[in-house]
Amino acid sequence: xxxxxxxxxxxxxxxxxxxxxxxxGGIVRExxxxxxxxxxxxxxxxxxxxxxxxxxxVMSGELGWTLIDDLHRLILDDILGKFHVTHLTExxxxxxxxxxxxxxxxxxxxxxxxxxxxxxxxxxxxxGNLGLLADMAKRAGLPWDCILSAEVFxxxxxxxxxxxxxxxxxxxxxxxxxxxxxHHDDLAAARACGLKTAYIERPAELGPRMPKDVxxxxxxxxxxxxxxxxxxxxxx
Amino acid sequence: xxxxxxxxxxxxxxxxxxxxxxxxGGIVRExxxxxxxxxxxxxxxxxxxxxxxxxxxVMSGELGWTLIDDLHRLILDDILGKFHVTHLTExxxxxxxxxxxxxxxxxxxxxxxxxxxxxxxxxxxxxGNLGLLADMAKRAGLPWDCILSAEVFxxxxxxxxxxxxxxxxxxxxxxxxxxxxxHHDDLAAARACGLKTAYIERPAELGPRMPKDVxxxxxxxxxxxxxxxxxxxxxx
Numbered sequence: 001x002x003x004x005x006x007x008x009x010x011x012x013x014x015x016x017x018x019x020x021x022x023x024x025g026g027i028v029r030e031x032x033x034x035x036x037x038x039x040x041x042x043x044x045x046x047x048x049x050x051x052x053x054x055x056x057x058v059m060s061g062e063l064g065w066t067l068i069d070d071l072h073r074l075i076l077d078d079i080l081g082k083f084h085v086t087h088l089t090e091x092x093x094x095x096x097x098x099x100x101x102x103x104x105x106x107x108x109x110x111x112x113x114x115x116x117x118x119x120x121x122x123x124x125x126x127x128g129n130l131g132l133l134a135d136m137a138k139r140a141g142l143p144w145d146c147i148l149s150a151e152v153f154x155x156x157x158x159x160x161x162x163x164x165x166x167x168x169x170x171x172x173x174x175x176x177x178x179x180x181x182x183h184h185d186d187l188a189a190a191r192a193c194g195l196k197t198a199y200i201e202r203p204a205e206l207g208p209r210m211p212k213d214v215x216x217x218x219x220x221x222x223x224x225x226x227x228x229x230x231x232x233x234x235x236x
Numbered sequence: 237x238x239x240x241x242x243x244x245x246x247x248x249x250x251x252x253x254x255x256x257x258x259x260x261g262g263i264v265r266e267x268x269x270x271x272x273x274x275x276x277x278x279x280x281x282x283x284x285x286x287x288x289x290x291x292x293x294v295m296s297g298e299l300g301w302t303l304i305d306d307l308h309r310l311i312l313d314d315i316l317g318k319f320h321v322t323h324l325t326e327x328x329x330x331x332x333x334x335x336x337x338x339x340x341x342x343x344x345x346x347x348x349x350x351x352x353x354x355x356x357x358x359x360x361x362x363x364g365n366l367g368l369l370a371d372m373a374k375r376a377g378l379p380w381d382c383i384l385s386a387e388v389f390x391x392x393x394x395x396x397x398x399x400x401x402x403x404x405x406x407x408x409x410x411x412x413x414x415x416x417x418x419h420h421d422d423l424a425a426a427r428a429c430g431l432k433t434a435y436i437e438r439p440a441e442l443g444p445r446m447p448k449d450v451x452x453x454x455x456x457x458x459x460x461x462x463x464x465x466x467x468x469x470x471x472x
Contacts, residue, residue, distance in 0.1 A: 069407070121370065131405045134357065134382035146370035147382050151405075169367045169387075171305070 004233060005221055008176050009196055012116055013148065013166045015157075015181035016126035016133065017103075019200055020142065023048060024207040026103035034096060038083045041207045046082065050075030055127060055156045065154055067129040073097045100128070101135035105142060106202065112227020113143050115236040123148045125166055125179065127156050158189030167195075180230065184217050191219060198222040198230055240469060241457055244412050245432055248352055249384065249402045251393075251417035252362035252369065253339075255436055256378065259284060260443040262339035270332060274319045277443045282318070286311030291363060291392045301390055303365040309333045336364070337371035341378060342438065348463020349379055351472040359384045361402055361415065363392050394425030403431075416466065420453050427455060434458040434466055 017023045027044035036043070054071040057063045076097055080088065088096070116122055123146040124133050133147045148166060155161040167174045174194035181187050182202040191197050198221060201214035216223040224230040253259045263280035272279070290307040293299045312333055316324065324332070352358055359382040360369050369383045384402060391397040403410045410430035417423050418438040427433050434457060437450035452459040460466040 121374065123370070129405075130382060130384070130388070131407055134359070134406070138357065138381050145374050146366060148366070152366070152388055169365075170370070171367055 006178065006196060006234060009120065009178045010172050011121045011123065011166060011170050011177045012198075013123050013125035013163075013177055013179050013195075015179065015183065015186055016124050016128055016136070017048075017100075018202055018205045019180065019182040020109055020124075021103035021105050021136065021140065022204070023100070023103050024205060027099055028207070030096060030099035030102065034088075034092065036083075036085055038085060041209060043079065043083055045206065045210075046079045047072070047075055050078065059156055059159065067151060068100070068127055069097065069129055069132055072100055098135075101132050102139060103136060105140045106226065108226040108228045110141055110143070112231050115231035116227065116234065117143055117145065119234065119236045121145050121170060123166065125157070125162060126150070157186060160189070160193050163190045163193040163195050178221065180227075184220075187217070187220055196221040198224060200227065200230065201225050242414065242432060242470060245356065245414045246408050247357045247359065247402060247406050247413045248434075249359050249361035249399075249413055249415050249431075251415065251419065251422055252360050252364055252372070253284075253336075254438055254441045255416065255418040256345055256360075257339035257341050257372065257376065258440070259336070259339055260441060263335055264443070266332060266335035266338065270324075270328065272319075272321055274321060277445060279315065279319055281442065281446075282315045283308070283311055286314065295392055295395065303387060304336070304363055305333065305365055305368055308336055334368075334371075337368050338375060339372060341376045342462065344462035344464045346377055346379070348467050351467035352463065352470065353379055353381065355470065355472045357381050357406060359402065361393070361398060362386070393422060396425070396429050399426045399429040399431050414457065416463075420456075423453070423456055432457040434460060436463065436466065437461050 014020055024044050027047060028040040031040040031043050054075055058066050076093065113122060122144060124144055125148050126133055127150045129151045130147060130149050133149055137144055137147065148169065150156045150162055153161045153165040164174060167177050178196035178198055179187060179190035180198045180200060182200045182205060187197040187199060199217065203212050203214050205212050222233055224233055250256055260280045263283060264276040267274065267276040267279050290311055294302050312329065349358060358380060360380055361384050362369055363386045365387045366383060366385045369385055373380055373383065384405065386392045386398055389397045389401040400410060403413050414432035414434055415423060415426035416434045416436060418436045418441060423433040423435060435453065439448050439450050441448050458469055460469055
């Protein structure tokens with residue numbers, strides 16, 4: 001069988017939103033449960049669309065270090081206005097904001113992670129804060145060996161300090177870490193730091209009305225349909 | 237049944253060296269396996285005795301932020317000289333230094349943590365670095381929900397930033413966090429920050445020749461023989 005080029009890899013670091021959990025489906029479910037009179041899919045997309053610009057405000061120094069929970073709340077307050085939702089209490093807003101802690105894993109994730117964990121150190125590398133990722137893991141049963149977050153490095157992806165930080169934490173060279181993600185830009189930034197990369201197809205990430213292009217990029221080390229296929233390729 | 241005063245507690249944060257794992261027995265085992273011609277028990281105690289002074293050099297600013305792996309190596313190089321061990325290769329020293337990643341849990345730990353995890357968020361709060369704690373957890377099967385370390389807060393215990401940092405990570409008030417530790421000084425510092433505290437008896441922490449005083453301190457919220465007794469008291 002052909003070599004995968006991954007023989008030295010010791011650590012698999014996983015992007016989380018979209019790659020591990022279905023944020024679109026989860027936000028739609030919570031918005032619907034709360035009885036908001038909005039297009040729940042459009043609401044989910046708008047909330048998520050605010051994420052990169054909010055992080056850029058932190059990265060540029062316009063905002064000091066701010067956790068994703070707090071950025072999510074800034075965006076939520078903004079889009080509630082845009083969607084003409086005016087009746088939520090503060091407690092309801094706080095509850096809705098933590099919907100990001102209650103997202104479900106894609107169906108292949110837990111089985112795939114259990115297999116991958118038997119051979120590799122498996123950790124998160126997410127811009128989500130530690131408390132969010134720990135709540136999510138506990139609720140969804142994600143068997144991480146370690147939860148790493150932008151919060152540990154005080155930089156958001158795609159800052160090199162995050163990708164290189166994973167290698168430092170585990171005292172390995174960057175080439176012995178593989179980033180697993182459903183986003184080519186995240187993988188490209190990791191590759192520029194010397195990490196190996198595995199692209200995971202998540203065609204439904206943006207919801208049923210917006211199928212995602214999941215074409216391979218040959219610059220990635222691996223391309224896998226899902227975590228079970230990744231475990232197959234890595235012989236776990 | 238009397239109230240434990242712990243009804244609001246949501247997070248149990250565990251000290252690790254001595255409380256969760258048997259560092260004395262582990263270091264003795266590794267020093268013996270390496271065939272060092274030293275009193276292995278005395279060597280273990282000397283290594284551990286260098287730990288607090290080394291951290292104080294960081295806390296005082298004399299050393300910049302330094303991970304425990306690196307402090308362990310500074311101390312190791314010093315005590316190898318004192319114990320007249322001169323023949324180790326660099327690779328052997330690196331391997332021995334990582335003995336702290338390969339410590340075994342006390343026999344009650346895994347059963348106790350599994351029960352406590354069913355009701356509480358369970359995390360580490362250790363001065364050990366993240367990589368050390370993750371390696372240890374993976375090898376020993378410690379089912380943490382989240383690994384927190386001085387490395388996250390860039391301060392060593394007993395700095396208040398560590399105890400208060402746990403509460404911030406999980407978005408709870410300090411009173412809703414309980415520190416679990418086998419050391420009264422660690423617990424006292426946590427209590428001063430408003431945390432609840434549980435003392436765990438580890439009479440053999442310092443080895444068989446040096447039984448530890450495990451008398452209760454009535455200022456702690458709870459006193460338990462081991463993690464199974466703690467799970468009993470907390471009705472897990």
